[in-house]
Amino acid sequence: MTVSGTPSILAKAADPRRARSGKRLTRDFYARPTLKVARDLLGKILVLETADATKTARIVEVEAYLGGRDPASHAYRGPTPRTAPMFGPPGRSYVYFVYGMYYCLNVVTESDGVAGAVLLRGAEPLTGFGEIAPRALAGPGKLARAFGLTTKHTNLDLVRSSLTIRDAPRVTASRVARSARVGLNEHATTNKPWRLYVRGSAGVSRT
């Protein structure tokens, strides 16, 4: 921010939202308030490089999970072995196992020591899924399964590892929709509209 409110060239160059399509998102992108990171992750490209292939998909649905003040967050009651990544440095992965058969991928936000994460809930496959590629990865379990992610992929550094996110053009505000988060216990009052998705995308789990 500048004193006048008009972004200087330097401030603009430092803005983590600025488009650098194709390049890895850097640490400063993740080291921000969770809701802003969630919003800006829409349209970005999730990438996993393996010996076989490089899988890529466009992120179209996310949910923000704030730490200590968010009763729906795994981090609400303090760190445990499972949730430790949420309290660690930004730009890491947090993968957890649910319902005895599914994995969910999160991106860790906020500064080191402050809990926060964005759940990746839906994506549009782009490359690396073979001839019979699915048309959509709608739902966090399906997304993680399509990428072959397990708890072995938790706490990986997205800025340095083979699991990463590449920059891509920002989704326009008119195409972004918000709703309450999915699959939470009662606590309707605490279920804020922190689910963000791209209107009309096949990769969105529900509308």
Place this chain on the structure above:
DNA sequence: AACACGATCTACT
């Protein structure tokens, strides 16, 4: 050591 349950998905009525 035992227990209750979950940031889900699929199949079936």
Place this chain on the structure above:
DNA sequence: GTAGATCGTGTTG
């Protein structure tokens, strides 16, 4: 719309 699959995790005893 509802039930069943299936097991790691956190909590309680």
